Amino acid sequence: xxxxxxxxxxxxxxxxxxxxxxxxxxxxxxxxxxxxxxxxxxxxxxxxxxxxxxxxxxxxxxxxxxxxxxxxxxxxxxxxxxxxxxxxxxxxxxxxxxxxxxxxxxxxxxxxxxxxxxxxxxxxxxxxxxxxxxxxxxxxxxxxxxxxxxxxxxxxxxxxxxxxxxxxxxxxxxxxxxxxxxxxxxxxxxxxxxxxxxxxxxxxxxxxxxxxxxxxxxxxxxxxxxxxxxxxxxxxxxxxxxxxxxxxxxxxxxxxxxxxxxxxxxxxxxxxxxxxxxxxxxxxxxxxxxxxxxxxxxxxxxxxxxxxxxxxxxxxxxxxxxxxxxxxxxxxxxxxxxxxxxxxxxxxxxxxxxxxxxxxxxxxxxxxxxxxxxxxxxxxxxxxxxxxxxxxxxxxxxxxxxxxxxxxxxxxxxxxxxxxxxxxxxxxxxxxxxxxxxxxxxxxxxxxxxxxxxxxxxxxxxxxxxxxxxxxxxxxxxxxxxxxxxxxxxxxxxxxxxxxxxxxxxxx
Amino acid sequence: xxxxxxxxxxxxxxxxxxxxxxxxxxxxxxxxxxxxxxxxxxxxxxxxxxxxxxxxxxxxxxxxxxxxxxxxxxxxxxxxxxxxxxxxxxxxxxxxxxxxxxxxxxxxxxxxxxxxxxxxxxxxxxxxxxxxxxxxxxxxxxxxxxxxxxxxxxxxxxxxxxxxxxxxxxxxxxxxxxxxxxxxxxxxxxxxxxxxxxxxxxxxxxxxxxxxxxxxxxxxxxxxxxxxxxxxxxxxxxxxxxxxxxxxxxxxxxxxxxxxxxxxxxxxxxxxxxxxxxxxxxxxxxxxxxxxxxxxxxxxxxxxxxxxxxxxxxxxxxxxxxxxxxxxxxxxxxxxxxxxxxxxxxxxxxxxxxxxxxxxxxxxxxx
Numbered sequence: 001x002x003x004x005x006x007x008x009x010x011x012x013x014x015x016x017x018x019x020x021x022x023x024x025x026x027x028x029x030x031x032x033x034x035x036x037x038x039x040x041x042x043x044x045x046x047x048x049x050x051x052x053x054x055x056x057x058x059x060x061x062x063x064x065x066x067x068x069x070x071x072x073x074x075x076x077x078x079x080x081x082x083x084x085x086x087x088x089x090x091x092x093x094x095x096x097x098x099x100x101x102x103x104x105x106x107x108x109x110x111x112x113x114x115x116x117x118x119x120x121x122x123x124x125x126x127x128x129x130x131x132x133x134x135x136x137x138x139x140x141x142x143x144x145x146x147x148x149x150x151x152x153x154x155x156x157x158x159x160x161x162x163x164x165x166x167x168x169x170x171x172x173x174x175x176x177x178x179x180x181x182x183x184x185x186x187x188x189x190x191x192x193x194x195x196x197x198x199x200x201x202x203x204x205x206x207x208x209x210x211x212x213x214x215x216x217x218x219x220x221x222x223x224x225x226x227x228x229x230x231x232x233x234x235x236x237x238x239x240x241x242x243x244x245x246x247x248x249x250x251x252x253x254x255x256x257x258x259x260x261x262x263x264x265x266x267x268x269x270x271x272x273x274x275x276x277x278x279x280x281x282x283x284x285x286x287x288x289x290x291x292x293x294x295x296x297x298x299x300x301x302x303x304x305x306x307x308x309x310x311x312x313x314x315x316x317x318x319x320x321x322x323x324x325x326x327x328x329x330x331x332x333x334x335x336x337x338x339x340x341x342x343x344x345x346x347x348x349x350x351x352x353x354x355x356x357x358x359x360x361x362x363x364x365x366x367x368x369x370x371x372x373x374x375x376x377x378x379x380x381x382x383x384x385x386x387x388x389x390x391x392x393x394x395x396x397x398x399x400x401x402x403x404x405x406x407x408x409x410x411x412x413x414x415x416x417x418x419x420x421x422x423x424x425x426x427x428x429x430x431x432x433x434x435x436x437x438x439x440x441x442x443x444x445x446x447x448x449x450x451x452x453x454x455x456x457x458x459x460x461x462x463x464x465x466x467x468x469x470x471x472x473x474x475x476x477x478x479x480x481x482x483x484x485x486x487x488x489x490x491x492x493x494x495x496x497x498x499x500x501x502x503x504x505x506x507x508x
Numbered sequence: 509x510x511x512x513x514x515x516x517x518x519x520x521x522x523x524x525x526x527x528x529x530x531x532x533x534x535x536x537x538x539x540x541x542x543x544x545x546x547x548x549x550x551x552x553x554x555x556x557x558x559x560x561x562x563x564x565x566x567x568x569x570x571x572x573x574x575x576x577x578x579x580x581x582x583x584x585x586x587x588x589x590x591x592x593x594x595x596x597x598x599x600x601x602x603x604x605x606x607x608x609x610x611x612x613x614x615x616x617x618x619x620x621x622x623x624x625x626x627x628x629x630x631x632x633x634x635x636x637x638x639x640x641x642x643x644x645x646x647x648x649x650x651x652x653x654x655x656x657x658x659x660x661x662x663x664x665x666x667x668x669x670x671x672x673x674x675x676x677x678x679x680x681x682x683x684x685x686x687x688x689x690x691x692x693x694x695x696x697x698x699x700x701x702x703x704x705x706x707x708x709x710x711x712x713x714x715x716x717x718x719x720x721x722x723x724x725x726x727x728x729x730x731x732x733x734x735x736x737x738x739x740x741x742x743x744x745x746x747x748x749x750x751x752x753x754x755x756x757x758x759x760x761x762x763x764x765x766x767x768x769x770x771x772x773x774x775x776x777x778x779x780x781x782x783x784x785x786x787x788x789x790x791x792x793x794x795x796x797x798x799x800x801x802x803x804x805x806x807x808x809x810x811x812x813x814x815x816x817x818x819x820x821x822x823x824x825x826x827x828x829x830x831x832x833x834x835x836x837x838x839x840x841x842x843x844x845x846x847x848x849x850x851x852x853x854x855x856x857x858x859x860x861x862x863x864x865x866x867x868x869x870x871x872x873x874x875x
Contacts, residue, residue, distance in 0.1 A: 306741065308740060308741065327743070327745060328740065328741070328742075328743045328744075328745070329743030329744070329745070330743075331743075332742070332743045333743075338741060340738075340741060342737075345735075345737055345738070346735075346737050346738050346741045347738060347741070348735070348738060349730075349731055349734045349735050349738060350734070350735070351734060351852070352730075352731075352734060356727070356731075359727065360731065360738060360742045361741065361742040361743065362742075363724055363727050363728065363731075363742065363743075364724060364743070369724050372723050372724055372725065373722060373723055373724065374722055374723060374724055374726070374727050376722075393863040393866050394859060394862070394863060394866075395858070395859055395862040395863070395866075399855070399859050400852075400855060402852065402855075402856060403855055403856045403858075403859030403860070404859070404863075405863070408863070
């Protein structure tokens with residue numbers, strides 16, 4: 001194999017976004033007709049790397065080689081022309097089209113100006129048979145199961161002549177049975193000479209299907225290994241990193257009083273249970289951490305708790321009152337705080353002044369409202385107070401939120417949730433994407449909140465954060481709370497292997 | 509100093525719009541062999557006569573109300589294209605209801621306005637319900653409802669609400685509203701009535717301003733427009749918000765025809781102006797969804813319409829003025845976007861500098 005040039009080689013790829021280095025000197029060599037897995041935590045830089053390979057982003061530096069020749073992609077069109085195809089995690093199919101129509105969409109076969117469906121149909125049949133991807137070209141896409149839709153995406157890419165297939169988290173949307181089928185098809189494709197790049201963070205799956213595995217962490221390529229040479233645990237260690245956090249020993253402030261009680265909470269998304277039978281209590285003065293790789297039900301849990309999504313099963317009790325049927329506003333007014341994972345997308349009105357952002361989520365309460373009126377004076381005063389108290393670096397309450405750095409935006413959000421004196425605070429990824437200084441400040445605020453007797457739900461991908469701050473720590477995997485671990489005893493490696501399913505509950 | 513620079517930048521928006529509109533219209537006039545100088549001079553002379561001022565304001569009032577109705581939707585990214593249908597059906601039914609009752613003067617006026625608002629809101633609510641319950645985009649449904657409203661108005665007027673024909677009279681109209689349901693002119697300028705609904709329109713403009721910028725409802729509305737996800741997380745129920753905004757927009761739309769009804773026609777006739785709902789979209793755009801801007805835009809459009817009438821007398825096709833209006837809309841929207849970006853980047857820069865200064869100060873204090 002070493003004789004042949006790699007099918008795809010990425011050398012020294014670096015890509016920075018304002019304030020963030022997404023890829024830093026990434027090197028990846030994919031041999032022809034192999035299944036090469038790229039694994040890493042969310043935010044490790046996998047997607048950026050694949051977007052570069054697919055021509056959606058251009059690297060700041062570094063080169064892409066195909067079969068030993070340097071290539072430059074200015075858009076996905078160039079990448080497709082060079083034989084690279086991408087199967088996105090979220091399908092890009094028109095559901096009211098047939099399989100045939102979806103496959104040809106964007107590269108319609110024309111014959112003398114008219115659509116030549118006959119030839120396309122024959123080619124789809126041929127492709128699906130020769131590559132072991134069963135598909136009926138004349139079925140309506142909306143009638144297909146998720147696994148079948150994925151096959152449509154794969155055939156669509158093959159139809160365009162791809163010999164290198166990028167699959168972005170292909171198993172995330174599948175049920176176990178479909179995963180087995182998909183793997184069979186991938187092996188078949190490999191036999192046919194297709195090279196597959198498989199993006200995932202599910203280590204058990206990666207070990208099963210891949211010929212080589214490249215681990216990415218913090219924008220760097222850590223190592224490329226063969227699945228037979230590593231265990232899931234070792235892989236998890238590579239993914240999470242071995243730099244141990246210093247779990248902080250402190251006085252427990254946990255009391256007997258339950259402030260938030262979640263019983264059997266379940267959320268169904270289509271056919272799939274995105275969250276299933278979640279049961280836990282959070283006490284006065286307790287931080288409950290939820291560890292998990294993103295996309296394992298955290299979003300559904302949060303949305304069910306704050307009332308954006310109606311749960312299909314279960315109840316949520318806030319300080320003794322059942323709030324399962326309450327609107328988001330009623331929950332907010334009754335002491336539910338929320339620090340959203342997507343600061344700018346869900347937490348701020350970017351073009352608006354800070355005082356209007358301080359009100360957000362508390363716009364019905366003192367000092368922001370007086371009857372049906374907005375109290376601008378009260379809101380500005382509160383914002384000024386918040387700026388001083390929480391060290392938000394800004395000229396004043398009339399600056400727009402857009403003009404703040406990420407860390408200062410986050411301090412404003414944390415501050416506004418804390419000053420509203422909530423009973424329960426949900427903090428989702430509270431330190432994602434902010435600088436080290438702001439991170440420490442946010443951690444300190446969470447500790448203070450706990451000391452003040454809040455019940456905190458901390459949902460994070462940062463294991464150091466979870467271990468350091470939580471009193472109780474659960475692991476969420478595929479929508480289920482699969483394990484409860486002792487944050488004082490657990491190591492990030494152990495936690496990582498729980499999160500990826502490498503260690504099953506009760507095994508440790 | 510920074511502040512007046514920002515203000516000056518904002519002033520660029522209307523100035524550039526007018527300059528561009530004059531320039532493009534001149535080119536069009538030249539291309540059809542007319543003298544732009546003569547055309548603009550006579551427009552200016554005619555348009556500054558006292559009676560033209562009254563006419564300009566009378567024309568501007570319905571446009572202003574229409575602009576407000578559209579802007580309220582725009583503020584939360586809800587595109588109520590149905591203002592046209594809402595005001596036409598509301599004007600018809602309000603005129604018919606007003607003619608059917610006898611009430612003391614102020615109550616009679618209030619009653620007619622109430623009917624108009626309720627009908628406008630009810631017609632708009634159809635689009636609201638369709639969006640909330642069935643996910644039908646409001647642009648599609650309101651355009652369809654406009655067509656339905658046109659047909660419905662024609663049918664109701666011809667078959668049910670038409671004044672019984674007296675003698676040889678062929679006029680298709682609702683019965684006259686008695687004097688208690690009419691509004692006399694505020695004053696006369698150069699022999700032209702200045703209609704008194706102007707005062708109510710000003711009150712309405714202030715009310716809309718207060719509602720959007722001073723109330724919790726307005727805050728929720730603006731938040732939903734700026735970032736619907738953040739608004740939802742903050743406790744705004746998007747469906748309720750859509751319904752309320754649609755009802756409000758429709759209720760205001762219902763008032764568009766009132767100035768003409770109270771001050772001039774006193775009945776719904778085939779001469780009652782149409783198309784104001786569509787012009788209202790342009791007025792809201794040019795007025796940047798702010799009552800003051802909408803008032804200015806409505807006056808500009810009203811003036812251009814009035815002043816253009818002189819062109820016909822001089823043999824210049826007054827359709828040129830449609831091009832002028834189009835250019836105004838385009839240049840305002842484009843100039844606004846450019847200035848907004850400039851001001852924003854300026855603000856970000858200033859804030860960054862200020863933040864750096866604050867941080868340095870903090871370090872000096874710490875040291």
